[in-house]
Amino acid sequence: MSEIVLHSPLEAAHLALGARLIPFGGWAMPVQYSSILTEHAAVRETAGVFDISHMGQVFVTGADHIAWLDTVLTNNLSKLAPGQGQYTIMLNESGGVIDDLIAYRLSENETLLIVNASMIAEDVSWMEKHLPPGITIRNESVAWAGLAIQGPDSAAIFAKVFPSESLPPRNGIAKLADGSIACRTGYTGEDGYEFFCPADLGIAFFEKFIAAGATPCGLGARDTLRLEMCFPLNGNDLSPARSPIEAGLGFFCDLEKPHFIGRETLLSQKSNGPALKLTAIELTEKGPPPRPHYPVLSADGETLGELSSGVLSPTLGIGIAMAYLPAAFSKPGTALLIDVRGRRFQAVTVKKPFLKKPK
Numbered sequence: 001m002s003e004i005v006l007h008s009p010l011e012a013a014h015l016a017l018g019a020r021l022i023p024f025g026g027w028a029m030p031v032q033y034s035s036i037l038t039e040h041a042a043v044r045e046t047a048g049v050f051d052i053s054h055m056g057q058v059f060v061t062g063a064d065h066i067a068w069l070d071t072v073l074t075n076n077l078s079k080l081a082p083g084q085g086q087y088t089i090m091l092n093e094s095g096g097v098i099d100d101l102i103a104y105r106l107s108e109n110e111t112l113l114i115v116n117a118s119m120i121a122e123d124v125s126w127m128e129k130h131l132p133p134g135i136t137i138r139n140e141s142v143a144w145a146g147l148a149i150q151g152p153d154s155a156a157i158f159a160k161v162f163p164s165e166s167l168p169p170r171n172g173i174a175k176l177a178d179g180s181i182a183c184r185t186g187y188t189g190e191d192g193y194e195f196f197c198p199a200d201l202g203i204a205f206f207e208k209f210i211a212a213g214a215t216p217c218g219l220g221a222r223d224t225l226r227l228e229m230c231f232p233l234n235g236n237d238l239s240p241a242r243s244p245i246e247a248g249l250g251f252f253c254d255l256e257k258p259h260f261i262g263r264e265t266l267l268s269q270k271s272n273g274p275a276l277k278l279t280a281i282e283l284t285e286k287g288p289p290p291r292p293h294y295p296v297l298s299a300d301g302e303t304l305g306e307l308s309s310g311v312l313s314p315t316l317g318i319g320i321a322m323a324y325l326p327a328a329f330s331k332p333g334t335a336l337l338i339d340v341r342g343r344r345f346q347a348v349t350v351k352k353p354f355l356k357k358p359k
Helices: 011-016 036-045 065-072 117-129 154-161 199-211 219-228 263-272
Strands: 020-024 027-032 048-051 056-061 085-091 097-107 110-115 136-139 144-150 173-175 181-183 192-198 215-217 276-283 295-298 303-312 319-326 335-340 343-350
Touching (some): 036 219, 065 110, 110 117, 117 136, 144 154, 154 192, 199 215, 319 343
Parallel strands (some): 048 215
Antiparallel strands (some): 144 192, 173 181, 181 192, 276 319, 295 335
8 A cells, every 4th residue: 555645735835946855754845955065055055945844733722731831842842931932842651752742731621732734643542541531632734844943144034024013022922813833843953933824925024035035945954954963853862762861861851840741761761871872973084974863883883773864964074873772882082983884984072063153
């Protein structure tokens, strides 16, 4: 049986701009319009706009919904006031990552979860499995189009499109006068917004942001941008077999909470130290771009693991990657070898992130 491919409400606009579409998370999405290098540079230097309509929008409501969400998510939603959001993680019973997501508290009785495209059905099913009386889950993912406006000029561009709106602060969320939603966050390491509107208005807003100065960008640039910042990709760097502690995401797990699913595993790993750590790796000689699943070896040739993500960094001009390595080999400065189709290239572990952004 062939895989069902979903189509973005912006697809006609992508094709009109000459985008190349590829399957991603069950969707047909643009990988690039002009070139990954050009689109990457636009986000680092000015601003780009990405179609993120494949991401899921799940609304959770009820008087006690925050207390319940705190039992199925790792971070502490009770610390959020309406209008605030936080990065958080959904775990299985053994502490492995089901999904990483952003939770925005819309009001006292409602929270919006932005979840990964390929995990919408699984996330909703997992929550419904643990759902108590009085809490309601609404999966509205097909009703919304999503755009990410990212880069140093993103605030000015957003203000051109919405000149009379008060825009949210970092990690904040605001409902705009026309019913759309603006969130001050992103996946690139730059300032920016994630914007959600009714699906039938997606193309119009996409064109407005481009007219205001944003460069259309695809998944290729999104991947190089996020990896320069060591932001993990679910399905590559995060999986049900790996915990947030192993992934270096312990900061987003409030172990002071009395209970959340997977907590006991995280407590044990925090106390004893994880056997494996998601480690940043730089190639130290010229070679082909590193790719997921390339073997990682010690300097002596012992196989240690495989790359979970890897690209040629447009900003740094070197190959960068991440891999789960034994803790003894994860210390920055450790010499490694990357096996690229039978050829071995020298590499070294480094401190995250690859790209050090000024505060």
